[in-house]
Amino acid sequence: MIQSLVQFHFNPIKFGQIVKATAKEKGVSQAPLASKTGLSYDTVGNIYSGKVQKAPFEHVFKICV
DSSP states (O other), rough: OOOOOGGOOHHHHHHHHHHHHHHHHHHOHHHHHHHTTTTHHHHHHHHHHHHHHHHOHHHHHHHHH
């Protein structure tokens, strides 16, 4: 079990799966998600496909909100 952020390993594929599944559950497609978060359509697509190796906290926060 992870005890601190120092031990945390970011998994880009898992992050993409979670974002994509949550967006689908909420009925938000890729274009509206990009528009609402201020991210580009391509960036959201890269997140969905697990190509984003580092997700800035600002992006994660915007997606969560």
